[in-house]
Amino acid sequence: MKIKVLFFGIFTDIFGKTTIELEVPSPINVVELKAFIIKNNPKSTALHFAVALGETYADDNARIHEQQVVALIPPVSGG
């Protein structure tokens, strides 16, 4: 199934864009999606990130749905 992925911070440099449509296995939950993204990482750098669904931090076992907008949140540094 297809999902929309949003990139922020250092991820915009690593992935070279701010958003992509991504084909992922279905069904998939947050922890599985994280593993999928790490496996398909275009760079060799380690990736550390949280996942947000509906603009809220998601639990590892939250299910991701077709066409859902998924934000990858690298370590934040506001303030």
Next chain:
Amino acid sequence: MNNNTSIIVTSEKLNLQTCYDFVKDPSCGGIALFVGTVRNHSYQKEVTLLNFSSYSSMAVKEMTKIAEQAIASFDIYKIAIHHATGDLQIGDIPVIIAVSSAHRGAAFKACEYAIDTLKETVPIWKKEHFIDGQVWVNTHP
């Protein structure tokens, strides 16, 4: 949105007076202010500017949670949390937190809680620019 909270993420210059005016009230005996400022060095290197980017809609939600939790946890009256995005020069203000309360202790505690939590949870990212390059700051985790 709670009437006692003011949450803003903006590419405009932040205004200290706006935050102060929002929280001040005759019932309050004190106002605590935290003002973040852009520092001219990082790890012994000279910083030329900082760029702040955000997931703005989620940042507003997370900042709102912080403000509401501060009101629930401390005996405060009002709280403003404003954050700037874009390029900021040395001395510019990326963040302001203003808290009013009847007694000063609650305002100090809530102010510290708010900035500490903001730095841990709010999806805003800072890129430090030096004379010879740039680096994303990864503070948390």
